[in-house]
Amino acid sequence: MSGQSITDRIAAAQHSMTGSAISKAVCKATTHEVSGPKKKHLDYLIHCTNEMNVNIPQLADTLFERTANSSWVVVFKALITTHHLMMYGNERFIQYLASRNTLFNLNNFLDKGALQGYDMSTFIRRYSRYLNEKAMSYRLVAVDFTKMKRGIDGVMRTMNTEKLIKTLPIIQNQLDALLDFQANPNELTNGVINSAFMLLFKDSIRLFAAYNEGVINLLEKYFDMKKNQCKEALDIYKKFLYRMTKLSEFLKVAEQIGIDQGDIPDLSQAPSSLLEALEQHLASLEGKKTKELNADTRASTLSSAVSSLSSTGMSFSRMDEKEKQQALEEEQARLQALKVTEFISPSGFDALGDLLKPTVPTHTAPPPHPQMAIHPGGKLLANDLDSSLANLVGSECRDAQCTAERVKMQWNQPGEKKLTGGQNWQNKTMSTTQWSPAPMAPQPMPAPAPMAFPMATPQVPVYGMVPPQMGQMGGVPVMAPQPMMYNQPVLRPTNPFAPMPGAQMQFM
Numbered sequence: 001m002s003g004q005s006i007t008d009r010i011a012a013a014q015h016s017m018t019g020s021a022i023s024k025a026v027c028k029a030t031t032h033e034v035s036g037p038k039k040k041h042l043d044y045l046i047h048c049t050n051e052m053n054v055n056i057p058q059l060a061d062t063l064f065e066r067t068a069n070s071s072w073v074v075v076f077k078a079l080i081t082t083h084h085l086m087m088y089g090n091e092r093f094i095q096y097l098a099s100r101n102t103l104f105n106l107n108n109f110l111d112k113g114a115l116q117g118y119d120m121s122t123f124i125r126r127y128s129r130y131l132n133e134k135a136m137s138y139r140l141v142a143v144d145f146t147k148m149k150r151g152i153d154g155v156m157r158t159m160n161t162e163k164l165i166k167t168l169p170i171i172q173n174q175l176d177a178l179l180d181f182q183a184n185p186n187e188l189t190n191g192v193i194n195s196a197f198m199l200l201f202k203d204s205i206r207l208f209a210a211y212n213e214g215v216i217n218l219l220e221k222y223f224d225m226k227k228n229q230c231k232e233a234l235d236i237y238k239k240f241l242y243r244m245t246k247l248s249e250f251l252k253v254a255e256q257i258g259i260d261q262g263d264i265p266d267l268s269q270a271p272s273s274l275l276e277a278l279e280q281h282l283a284s285l286e287g288k289k290t291k292e293l294n295a296d297t298r299a300s301t302l303s304s305a306v307s308s309l310s311s312t313g314m315s316f317s318r319m320d321e322k323e324k325q326q327a328l329e330e331e332q333a334r335l336q337a338l339k340v341t342e343f344i345s346p347s348g349f350d351a352l353g354d355l356l357k358p359t360v361p362t363h364t365a366p367p368p369h370p371q372m373a374i375h376p377g378g379k380l381l382a383n384d385l386d387s388s389l390a391n392l393v394g395s396e397c398r399d400a401q402c403t404a405e406r407v408k409m410q411w412n413q414p415g416e417k418k419l420t421g422g423q424n425w426q427n428k429t430m431s432t433t434q435w436s437p438a439p440m441a442p443q444p445m446p447a448p449a450p451m452a453f454p455m456a457t458p459q460v461p462v463y464g465m466v467p468p469q470m471g472q473m474g475g476v477p478v479m480a481p482q483p484m485m486y487n488q489p490v491l492r493p494t495n496p497f498a499p500m501p502g503a504q505m506q507f508m
Helices: 006-018 021-029 039-049 056-066 072-088 091-099 117-141 161-179 191-222 227-256 272-285 295-344 385-412
Strands: 372-374 380-382
Touching: 021 039, 021 056, 021 072, 039 056, 039 072, 056 072, 056 091, 072 091, 072 117, 072 191, 091 117, 117 161, 117 191, 161 191, 161 227, 191 227, 191 272, 191 295, 227 272, 272 295
Parallel strands: none
Antiparallel strands: 372 380
């Protein structure tokens, strides 16, 4: 199974439509893809926990709803996301989890439908128990042991005896739940369980560091305690030695899966002589006959034990400081990238914070002349498209205007004016000859058929004109009528077919 499923895409689309950005981010962080939650989704959810207008219970409930899924991938990634927010999110998130009566109820979870369902379901049950225990620890002491101040003036080193004896068993229970994860290198075979193991690894370092400082404080106060307190303190120290051995095995697994050797602390146990000194002191308080060490030997043994445990604490601190430095560098890189983006895109500043100014071209040298092209008509055209088109249009218009003027000049020149209709054609309209046809009864004359002529022709064809269909007459070519304008008076002839007044029509 790889990649986001159709169900994941549909769920994300639904949250986008409803406008729930937090639900969409949770859905994106807990997809069916067999890999750890993506950093961008986790960072967004961490940012949400720091916003005062974000509903933390709603965010937590959304994660709880994802743990009700039947897929081990979705459930595991929901637990990882919750763990990540408990570690790096605002304290309000873990406070809300601690205030709930129940958290994850996955003791019977089992995914039978997936290839790795059986194996991964076992680790899901163990992982959920640790997260429940982590929230319970916060409810009891109102502090996260992995985030408390450490060092000589730290919380566990300055705690009084009564509170110390009550607090150390709580740390022991949380550490027991963490070490019960019990993952072997051969079982860390996918990105999901590896992500969970890395978070557990970081928690184990910080948790044991607090545990170690509490034990140092306990040993320093041991020889001044009452009998009942010494008995409880001795039991705590014996359990501490056992858990140190289990933690050493856990760290070996971390080394085998590729965690940097520099990130793995060195565990230095106190000398065995310290345990004997503690037991002899308790026996003496109980009235048993035993050989108790003198004050100098006891002080030397205690000093040696404290020195060994303190070196272990320093080893834990190096790993913690390295992670803090890495987180600080990542944050600075994000802020720098954000500043660069803001300077370049809303404002008028460059990446260095200088005001952006328009570049002014220097006038030391004249600009180069644009290359010219020769138009077929002999015109010079620039490379610029608009100039070329303007020149072409202007030249064509000038050519057309010149042609029209030349034609006008030719027609206006004085010369012999020849009429159309052939060499022997005469205008009948100018004749004064009277027709004298033979008298006959008047017959109705059919009207002549209309003839189509160009509208611009100023003359009307008269009787005796050669029709334009005829090619030649008397060996002389006949010119077809042209739609030309003439600079001569236009005479409108009378109709030759109309009867003359006072004359009679005769047939020859």
